[in-house]
Amino acid sequence: MPPVATSAPPVQPLTGAVARRRIPWWAGVLAVAGLVGLVVLARVEPAGQGFFPRCWLFQTTGLRCPGCGATRALHALLHGNLTEAIRLNALLVLALPAGAWLALRGMRGWWTGRWWRDPVTHPAGLAVLSGLAMGFGLARNFAW
Numbered sequence: 001m002p003p004v005a006t007s008a009p010p011v012q013p014l015t016g017a018v019a020r021r022r023i024p025w026w027a028g029v030l031a032v033a034g035l036v037g038l039v040v041l042a043r044v045e046p047a048g049q050g051f052f053p054r055c056w057l058f059q060t061t062g063l064r065c066p067g068c069g070a071t072r073a074l075h076a077l078l079h080g081n082l083t084e085a086i087r088l089n090a091l092l093v094l095a096l097p098a099g100a101w102l103a104l105r106g107m108r109g110w111w112t113g114r115w116w117r118d119p120v121t122h123p124a125g126l127a128v129l130s131g132l133a134m135g136f137g138l139a140r141n142f143a144w
Contacts, residue, residue: 046071053071055068066140068089069092070092072088076088102120
C-alpha cells in the first residue's frame with residue numbers, strides 16, 4: 001500500500017487586491033436607480049400622483065396591507081418628519097435601520113469574503129418576520 005501524503009499544499013494569503021472583489025455593473029445601475037428614485041420621491045408628493053404605485057389590496061377590498069403608506073412614509077422621512085412617517089407606516093420606519101444594517105453587513109461579506117450567519121434567511125427568522133408583517137397588517141385594520 002502506498003504511503004498517504006499528509007502535507008497540504010501551501011496556502012497563499014489573500015492580499016488586498018486579490019481579496020477584494022470588483023463591483024458588478026448591475027450593482028452600480030441599481031444604486032443609481034435607487035438614488036434617482038429617492039430624489040424623485042423627495043421632490044414629488046406621492047399623494048395624488050399617478051406614477052407612484054397604488055395598493056391593489058386597498059383598491060379592491062378597502063383593507064390596508066403592511067406596505068400601505070410606505071411611499072408616503074418614505075417621503076415624510078426624506079423631509080425629516082419622523083412622526084408623520086410613523087403614522088403612515090410604522091413597520092417601514094422600524095425596518096429601515098435593520099435593513100440598512102443587514103445590507104451593509106452583506107456588502108462587507110461580499111467585499112471581504114468573510115460571511116456571518118444571517119438570522120433573516122434562516123427559516124425561523126423568516127417565520128418571525130412574516131408573522132410580524134402579518135400581525136402589523138391585521139392590527140392596522142382594526143378600528144382603535
